[in-house]
Amino acid sequence: xxxxxxxxxxxVRRFSWDGMQYSSGAxxxxxxxxxxxxxxxxxxxxxDVHALFHCNSQQLNLLCAADVxxxxxxxxxxxxxxxxxxxxxxxxxxxxxxxEDYSNLSMGLRFLAGALNWPFALATTNxxxxxxxxSAFAPxxxxxxxxxxxxxxxxxxxxxxxxxxxxxxxxxxxxxxADPEGNAIILGTEWSRxxxxxxxxxxxxxxxxxxxxxxxxxxxxxxxxxxxxxxAVVYWPFSAWPQASPGVxxxxxAHMRFMNQALATEAGYAEYRERFIDGYRTRxxxxxxxxxxxxxxxTNGPTRFLMDPYRRWIVSEAEIEALEx
Amino acid sequence: xxxxxxxxxxxxxxxxIRDGELAIFGVGLSMLAGFFAKAHHAPRVRAITEAGIFGxxxxxxxxxxxxxxxxxxxxxxxxxxIDALGVLVASGRCDVGIIGAAQLDKFGNVNTTGIWDGDIGxxxxxxxxRLTGSGGANDIAVGCKRYVIMAAHDxxxxxxxxDYISSPGYxxxxxxxxxxxxxxxxxxxxxxxxxxxxxDPVTKEFLLDGYYAFSSPDEVRAHTGWPLRYxxxxxxVPEPSDAELAALRHVDETGMLRRS
Numbered sequence: 001x002x003x004x005x006x007x008x009x010x011x012v013r014r015f016s017w018d019g020m021q022y023s024s025g026a027x028x029x030x031x032x033x034x035x036x037x038x039x040x041x042x043x044x045x046x047x048d049v050h051a052l053f054h055c056n057s058q059q060l061n062l063l064c065a066a067d068v069x070x071x072x073x074x075x076x077x078x079x080x081x082x083x084x085x086x087x088x089x090x091x092x093x094x095x096x097x098x099x100e101d102y103s104n105l106s107m108g109l110r111f112l113a114g115a116l117n118w119p120f121a122l123a124t125t126n127x128x129x130x131x132x133x134x135s136a137f138a139p140x141x142x143x144x145x146x147x148x149x150x151x152x153x154x155x156x157x158x159x160x161x162x163x164x165x166x167x168x169x170x171x172x173x174x175x176x177x178a179d180p181e182g183n184a185i186i187l188g189t190e191w192s193r194x195x196x197x198x199x200x201x202x203x204x205x206x207x208x209x210x211x212x213x214x215x216x217x218x219x220x221x222x223x224x225x226x227x228x229x230x231x232a233v234v235y236w237p238f239s240a241w242p243q244a245s246p247g248v249x250x251x252x253x254a255h256m257r258f259m260n261q262a263l264a265t266e267a268g269y270a271e272y273r274e275r276f277i278d279g280y281r282t283r284x285x286x287x288x289x290x291x292x293x294x295x296x297x298x299t300n301g302p303t304r305f306l307m308d309p310y311r312r313w314i315v316s317e318a319e320i321e322a323l324e325x
Numbered sequence: 326x327x328x329x330x331x332x333x334x335x336x337x338x339x340x341x342i343r344d345g346e347l348a349i350f351g352v353g354l355s356m357l358a359g360f361f362a363k364a365h366h367a368p369r370v371r372a373i374t375e376a377g378i379f380g381x382x383x384x385x386x387x388x389x390x391x392x393x394x395x396x397x398x399x400x401x402x403x404x405x406x407i408d409a410l411g412v413l414v415a416s417g418r419c420d421v422g423i424i425g426a427a428q429l430d431k432f433g434n435v436n437t438t439g440i441w442d443g444d445i446g447x448x449x450x451x452x453x454x455r456l457t458g459s460g461g462a463n464d465i466a467v468g469c470k471r472y473v474i475m476a477a478h479d480x481x482x483x484x485x486x487x488d489y490i491s492s493p494g495y496x497x498x499x500x501x502x503x504x505x506x507x508x509x510x511x512x513x514x515x516x517x518x519x520x521x522x523x524x525d526p527v528t529k530e531f532l533l534d535g536y537y538a539f540s541s542p543d544e545v546r547a548h549t550g551w552p553l554r555y556x557x558x559x560x561x562v563p564e565p566s567d568a569e570l571a572a573l574r575h576v577d578e579t580g581m582l583r584r585s
Contacts (some may be wrong), residue, residue, distance in 0.1 A: 028376070031392035054406065055460070059353075078457030080352045081392035092455040099455075101438055103463035104375060112407065112465035125467040128505040129490045130438070131459060140451035155337050158506040188397050189376040190405040246397040251389060302384050302398035 003180035005323050006212070006232040012029040015170045015204050015232065016049075019070075023052040023111075023168035023200060024059055026191035028243070029080045030251050031055040034174040034206035036239040036286070039277045040068040052168050054107045054192045056085050058079045058243055058259055064091040066273070071137070072097055073166075075104035082256050087263030100147070102126065106163050108192040113165035114199030119159040123148050123161030132161055171200030175225065176239055176247055177310060179208040180323060182230030183216040183223050187306045188246030190224060197225045206234045208248045210320050215313035235320050236283060241298075243289055247306035249298040252290070326539055328565050329443055330518040331582040333474060333537050336565045336573055338423060338516040341473045343436040347371045347413070349465055352390050355423035356383070357577050363440050365572035366369025373413060377404035377463035386579040391461075402409045408415025410461050415468040421473040422465035427456050428487045429476060431530050432501075432549045433512040438460060445488060452488075459491045466492035467505075471513040478517035480522035484550040495529035502529075520555075521562055530554065535562040 006014070016022065022041075026032045038059035041049070048070040053060045055076040063069045065087030077092075077099065079085050091097035102110070106126050110300055113121035114291045126148055133143035141147070143224075148161040173193050175184035184205055186193060197203050205225065210233070216223050238245075242255035263269035287295060328336075335358045342348055342362035348370050350359035361369045361381060373379055374391035377401075380401030384437055388395040397403070413419050428436040437459060439452025473496075476482055494512045495502050502511055511529070515522040520542075521535040534556045536542050546553045565573070573582070 019477070026392075028390070028392050030390040031376075031397075074458065076458050077455065078460075079534065081387075081393075082389065084457065089455045093451055093453065095451050101458050103410075103459040104406055104461040105415055105464040108406040109411070124506070124508075125464045126459075127467075128496065128502075128507075129463055129493045131463055131491065134449050134489065136449055136451075140447075142447050142449065153506075156506075160506070187403075189378055189392050190402050191376060192406050194405060195407070243393045244392075246392075246394055250394050253389070256389075273468035280426070301394055303394045306397075 003323050004182050004230060004233045005180055005320065006234055007324060008036060008234050008236055010039055011204050011232050011234045012044050013039065015202055016041050016044065016046055018047045019049070019053045020170060021052055021168045023171040023196055024057065024293045025054070025173040025193040025196040026189070027053040027055050027057050027060070027173055028191055029055050029057055029076065030082065030256070031151060031242050031246065031318050032174040032188060033059050033243055033246050034172050034239040035059045035241065035243065036174045036236050037206060040064050041068055042273065042277050052166050055104065056088055058256070061085040061087040061260065064088040064097050067096065067163055067271045069097050073100040073102065075102050075107040078261060079256070082260055086260050087269065090264070098136050101131055103131060108195060110163050110166040111192050111195035111199045113163065114167040115195050120164060121160035123163045127161040133191060147163060148198065166199055168200045168203045170204065171196050172204045173225065174199055174245070175205050175207050176214070176245060176307070177209040177211045178205050178233050179213040179216055179227070180213055180233065181213065182227035183226040185216070185219065185222045185310070186224060194224050197229060202231045203229055204232045204234060205230055206236055206239045207238065208237050208245055210235050210312040210315040211310060212315060215310055238287065238290060238295070250301035252294065252298055328570055329583055330539070330574060332570070333565060334516055335582055336569050337521055337562055338473055338475050339365065340504045341514055341516070342367050342370055342421060345369045347418065349373050349409070349414055349419050349422045349469065351424055351460070351462065352388065353425070355425060357387060357582065358374050358475065359423055360576045361573045364576055365569055373409055375406065375409045377406060377409040379404070387577065387581055391434035410464045415464050415483045417468055417470065419469045422461040424465055424472060424474055424492060426476040428482055428484055429474060429515065430484055430487045433474060433515060433524065433531055434487050434495060434496065435462065435466065435474060435492040436489045438489045439490045441488040442490065451549065462492045466494070467507045467509055469509045471510055474512050474515045476515065476517055478519040478545065478548050480548055480550045483548065493546060495524065498529045499527070510522050520550060523556060532556040533559055535560055537562050538564045563571070
């Protein structure tokens, strides 16, 4: 059977490098985002990465604290109800990370433009604000003519803006379930994972469940990422932890706070790294780190029923390990 | 007083939402105000979040974010950012939005990007305090037919000129906003912990339109960083009714608005 399953460490070895343009999806601050890929990038010592994240997540927060990131572009840089992202904040305030701001719509449109190979996407928002006039990447260019340059609507003569397309070297996309060939179903908002998966030069999926292809044949309308565009599939339950994966587990509120608090200082980050990055190697060790009782509690949340129609096709751990071997 | 200042702010904001409207709410206070309106006087409000989550009422407490499981557990449709913020908001279709502000000025321009302690100057530099950035607020400020800004009222926040315009209000005032082909007509109100401000129809400067039973026009002025002018219609905002408080507290079941 042709499959694309790859271990997490091998996926990070093959699909990340210093100075790359790296995108994570969905890059939501409290929802789906494959944090484990970022943890592994920290362990691999990646440097000078240019992050293209739709929004900040605990992953970008961590990568900023760990000095993996040199430049970043995003639409939102906080953690929603969990406040400011301390790791990112420290890195941006000190000038260690240069952060270019857009709005959430603009980031999605830039991925779409990259996917379509358009020269630019039309900005009907962001114009007339400092999102257009101020550029962290070109600080002398004020009011900026290079970040969101003006364009004229040839039909009405109205002035809009041009958004540069994004084509990340690699996108790592969190999906709820994938088959071994990379056909994938997402539960919860798709956010910009459709556009991002098509914009990236290489695409790695990180899945909570591996399911049989029969599942995809039953619900083909729901397969927004078909295997033909996927390079590798990583199986890693709780990859989004402490963030949430709708249908699979809730966010871990205590660890969301704990992690962000730790990232507020160098010493806190060092302790966090020791326990929650260097402190595991395998999926079983990672699960043990979250804690069995905690896993039980988080997986019994209010969205659990969303996964019910698909459970009959879940591939067992033993079968996955046989494929990975 | 049997309610907090934060509760008064949420109720006054919720009163701005009309039944049947297509409405977009952000995380935190704005979602509380929006779902309070739905629970109290606007049962047919069509609420969306910018994550593209449709038909949901939060379960188990206030959602931690626009994509939280507390809202995903009760949805009829999940779509995406371009659908919610582009097709429904930036297009001009959405009736009303609610956004927050770390800093705002007398023309309703909002800064949520960073604090530079004044003018950034001709060359961009990192902020002293990095905030959250725009998120979807810029798209809401440009696209929604009208929107409400919610903010705790203090002098540091209500400034003559924001350090950075993350979301455009009326820019320099007057008809400055019409330089841009924005579908939305701009902020209709600033609702604060001390009162309600509305724009002058011509100058677009925000004037004090209402103060609360526990505040006074002088107090609002003292906490505003520009010389705040009073609307000719200035009056006291009605206190929360028992029904309003009950509806709000049902939505705010974790008591977020009663803490301070």
